[in-house]
Amino acid sequence: xxDAAPAxxxxxxxxxRARVRAPELIGKGGWLNTGGKELTLADLxxxxxxxxxxxxxxxxxxxxxxxxxxxxxxxRDTVVxxxxxxxxxxxxAEHAAVVxxxxxxQVHHPVLDDPxxxxxxxxxxxxxxxxxxxxxxxxxxxxxxxxGHAHAIARLVEELEAEHExxxxxxxxxxxxxxxxxxxxxxxxxxxxxxxxxxxxxxxxTTRHRLVELAADGESVVRRVGxxxxxxxxxxxxxxxxxxxxxxxKVVVADTVNHALRTYDPATGQVxxxxxTGRQWWQGAPTSGPALEVDLSSPWDVAWWQGRVWIAMxxxxxxxxxxxxxxxxxxxxxxxxxxxxxxxxSEAWFAQPSGLAAAGDRLWIADSETSALRYVEAAGDGxxxxxxxxxxxxxLFDFGxxxxxxxxxxxxxxxxxTALPDGSVAVCDTYNHALRRYDPATGQVSTLATDLRxxxxxxxxxxxxxxxxxxxxxxxxxxxxxxxxxxxxxxHRTQRAATEVAPGTLRLDVVFQAPSGQKLDTRYGPSTxxxxxxxxxxxxxxxxxxxSDLFRELALNPDVSEGVLHVSAMAASCDDDPANExxxxxxxxxxxxxxxxxxxxxxxxxxxVLAGMDG
Numbered sequence: 001x002x003d004a005a006p007a008x009x010x011x012x013x014x015x016x017r018a019r020v021r022a023p024e025l026i027g028k029g030g031w032l033n034t035g036g037k038e039l040t041l042a043d044l045x046x047x048x049x050x051x052x053x054x055x056x057x058x059x060x061x062x063x064x065x066x067x068x069x070x071x072x073x074x075x076r077d078t079v080v081x082x083x084x085x086x087x088x089x090x091x092x093a094e095h096a097a098v099v100x101x102x103x104x105x106q107v108h109h110p111v112l113d114d115p116x117x118x119x120x121x122x123x124x125x126x127x128x129x130x131x132x133x134x135x136x137x138x139x140x141x142x143x144x145x146x147x148g149h150a151h152a153i154a155r156l157v158e159e160l161e162a163e164h165e166x167x168x169x170x171x172x173x174x175x176x177x178x179x180x181x182x183x184x185x186x187x188x189x190x191x192x193x194x195x196x197x198x199x200x201x202x203x204x205x206t207t208r209h210r211l212v213e214l215a216a217d218g219e220s221v222v223r224r225v226g227x228x229x230x231x232x233x234x235x236x237x238x239x240x241x242x243x244x245x246x247x248x249x250k251v252v253v254a255d256t257v258n259h260a261l262r263t264y265d266p267a268t269g270q271v272x273x274x275x276x277t278g279r280q281w282w283q284g285a286p287t288s289g290p291a292l293e294v295d296l297s298s299p300w301d302v303a304w305w306q307g308r309v310w311i312a313m314x315x316x317x318x319x320x321x322x323x324x325x326x327x328x329x330x331x332x333x334x335x336x337x338x339x340x341x342x343x344x345x346s347e348a349w350f351a352q353p354s355g356l357a358a359a360g361d362r363l364w365i366a367d368s369e370t371s372a373l374r375y376v377e378a379a380g381d382g383x384x385x386x387x388x389x390x391x392x393x394x395x396l397f398d399f400g401x402x403x404x405x406x407x408x409x410x411x412x413x414x415x416x417x418t419a420l421p422d423g424s425v426a427v428c429d430t431y432n433h434a435l436r437r438y439d440p441a442t443g444q445v446s447t448l449a450t451d452l453r454x455x456x457x458x459x460x461x462x463x464x465x466x467x468x469x470x471x472x473x474x475x476x477x478x479x480x481x482x483x484x485x486x487x488x489x490x491x492h493r494t495q496r497a498a499t500e501v502a503p504g505t506l507r508l509d510v511v512f513q514a515p516s517g518q519k520l521d522t523r524y525g526p527s528t529x530x531x532x533x534x535x536x537x538x539x540x541x542x543x544x545x546x547x548s549d550l551f552r553e554l555a556l557n558p559d560v561s562e563g564v565l566h567v568s569a570m571a572a573s574c575d576d577d578p579a580n581e582x583x584x585x586x587x588x589x590x591x592x593x594x595x596x597x598x599x600x601x602x603x604x605x606x607x608x609v610l611a612g613m614d615g
Contacts, residue, residue, distance in 0.1 A: 020140045020613075022132075023122035025051070025082065029095045029113025032102050035178030039082075039110060041138055046171025047080045048160045049134040050153060053125050055088050056101035057369065057413050057431075059298055059314045059352050060147055060590075061129040063280065065105055066257060067150035071157065072109060078161050080175040083111035086120040088128065089399060089413050090492050091431035100454070100471050104189040104207050105239075106230075109177050117496070126499075126608060127592045133157075136164040136171065144611045146590025148282070152515030152573075152611060159516060186221050187212060187473045192301065192416070192457040193466065194243040194251060196266060201459070201466065201475065202251060204240040211240065211253065211264060218466055218475040225264055225271070232258045232278050235271040242301030242356070244309060246324065252309055254299040261291075261299060261311070261322055275322045275329050280315065282587045283529070283570050288330035291322055296329070301416075303356035305363045310376075312353040312365065319345075319353060319365070319376070333376060333388055337531065338591045339566055340370040340395045344379070348388035351396060355428065355457065359419035366414040366427060371399035373417065373427055373438055391438055392427075392445055395535060396593050397564065400491035401432045401447075403484070409445035410491055411436065416457035418465065420480070426465060428455040435467060437484065446484035452476065498595040500602035503558055507605040508532065508543075510550040510569040512588065513612030518573040521585055531568040539563035539596075550610075556598055567592040569610050 024041055031039055041049075052068065054061035072081055085101070087093040092101075093115035102111050114120060123132055131149060133142040133156055142156055164170035191206040199216045210226030227236045232255075242254035246263070252274070253262045260276030275291035276299075286294050297315030304310075310332065311320040318334030333345035334353075341349035353374075355366030363376040372393025379387050392406050400410035414436075416428030424439040426448065435449040435458065454471035467476045510530060514520055521527040526548035534540045539562075543554035550569060569592075574585040588611050596606075607614045 022049075022134045022138055022140050023119070025084065025112050026118050026122075027084065027112040027114030027116075028118070029085070029098060029115050032099060032111040032113065033107065033178060033180065034110045034176050037176065037178075039112075039176055041134070043176065044080055044082075044134075045138060046136045046169060047175065048075070048078055048136060048157050050079060050081045051123070051132040051134065052081060052083045053086050053120060053123070053128065053130040053132070054083055055086055055092055055128050056098070056105065057088055057092060057352075058128045062105060063147050063298070063315065064129045064131070064150075065107060067147065069108075071150055071154050074154075075157055075161075076175070077172045078170060079157055081109040083107055083109060084119050085111055085113050086117050086125070086128070087115055088494050088496075089431050091412060091433075097454075097471070100189070103180065103183075106207065108179070109175075126594060127590055130609075133160075135160050136169045140613075142611070143609045143613060144588070145592075145609055146588065148586055148588045149611060151586050152518070152588075155516050185473050186219075189470050189473065190456075190468050190475070191241040191470065192243050192254075193459050193468050193475060194245060195459050195461055196245070196251075197249070198266070201461075202243055202266075203468065203475065204243060204253070206239050206241060206256075206470075209237045209239060211237070211243075213266070214475070216461075218477060223269075225269065230257070232260070232273075237262070242299065242303075242312065244302040244304050246304060246309070252302050252304075252322075254302050254311070256298050256300055256314075259296045259298060259315070261296070261302070261309070274324070283336070283589060284572075284587070289328060291327050291329045294329050296320070300352075300354045301356045303358045303363060305356075305358035310356055310358075310363055312356050314352045314354055314368075317350040317352060319350070333386060337533070337566065337568060338369065338396070338593070339535070340367070340372055340390060340393060342374075342388050342390050345376065345386040345388055350374075355414065355416040357417045357419045357425065359423075359425070364417045364419065364425050366417040367393065368413050368415055368430070370394075370396055371411040371413055373411065373414065373425065391425075391440070395564075397494045397595065398491070399431075399493075400489070401429070401434065401487055402489040402491055403436075403445050403447055403487060404489075406438060406443045406445055410489075412492075416455065416468070418458045418460065420460070426458055428458055428467065430454050430456055430470075434487070435465070435478070447487045448481055448484060449478055450485055450487065494595075496595060498562060498597040499606065500599045501556070501596050501606060502600070502602040502604045503556055503598050505604065506554040506556055508552045508554055508565075508567065509605065509607045509614075510567070510610050511607055511612055511614045512550055512569070512571045512610040514571075514573040515586075515611070517576055518586070519576040521572045521574040527572040529568075529570040533566045535564045535566065536560065539565070560598070562595070562597045565592070565594045565596055565606075567594065567608060569608070571610060
């Protein structure tokens, strides 16, 4: 018999991490939410820092802002989240627009305005959103692209807290965030509007999480609907957007950040949830079924068309429908791939559809990230179903303000569309601060009005059109002009420089390392997915399509010198605990659009970091 005490179990050694010093945070636009102070990494020493590269047009970036709120609150004395605003569109490089976005989306941490992408380039970022974790000694320890990483970052933060508490390099206490002064007013960043049968106007008061009914003058408040606080219970909303009148007189509301549809009854004031669970839809979840049992993803607008409510599901780049009589939802168009691709509804690609307008046999769509005006119509010629067609716009990277023939006309991130009595369409050309018009009869695009600060929706009221000026926090009534406004044409491409790649074979590596305490979930088959395509399609001679490996050998067409690689990756990881029969699992996913240029001395490998560090 051995009476000696058992040897103590050694504590697990901390995981070795690559020691890469974090580059300084620099941006020509300066700092927001710091009380006027300029921050440096030295000011943040002793804290766990999460740098969030975002841009306010990007729905995935908005999802990540919401994912980070719990981490931000739970670890307030040890973690500092720093937003680095890295613009895609020209309008997003305007400092005033960044100031508006920080308030609009209730960003409660310091934000660096980086209009020239200086810090983006220093950190070699390739996608919105990207999260970089810096330890209390100023070294990068992890990088994550896309959504679904909050749980992994929370685990990493706990490890860093323990490690640096023991080393004496952790500094607790308040961070550098300084809240701005609140602003009074009846509306704050309103999103969409609806003309009620009474002649009053119902407006989604997005940033204040409520609906506001205004009198016919568009100014006098009749009533406010909702608690005014972010929530899902009772009559609370969370950043509501689209509104549509149902045949029974109720209003269906796109309750965007709650990932739900609600109805509001103007007669009784009652608010009811009719679709969605309050959880965000992820790849692999059901895409049809009982409306209250199926997850949705950032519904941005709604329209009553052909006996159903059509939903601009911005969060997954699709159109869905809700059938009130059957009580069901289902996908109606789109594959979840982000881009501009016309054709049968089930094969089409969208990019954050954000505005809908029913007009007879067509449903018009403001497809914001492709700066496009598109529509749905019946397939015809004896074919069943619907087809998607584009009227204005060419893809993810071209935008501007150019009138004339629709084939060469340009918009910039439109959020709203309105059918006009003469069969034409008014487009709220949001980032051009303009109201545009497309006439299907002539194929011409013109400008109706300018100097509208971020117009996001418009409704017809008699012979007038009432525009939601989101960034001026008001409704503006315009008489529809007989003649268009003359505008000097401008055209832009996304600011990101093309990645130079070598001709021939290109090795694509999506870097994914399962978070601490987790492993890839292979119980039911492959837990990773990779989808690759290109614009133009001729760029790839081989390597396009879907597969389960997170690497791919791509053959580049020697006759095509530049284009865009579209890469979509997904990985599912679960808690690595053999004793747990039902481990918690997490989905990590991201879409990349990578502009590439083929050059003799370009790279032969293209790494895209989904989670971890590229060794």
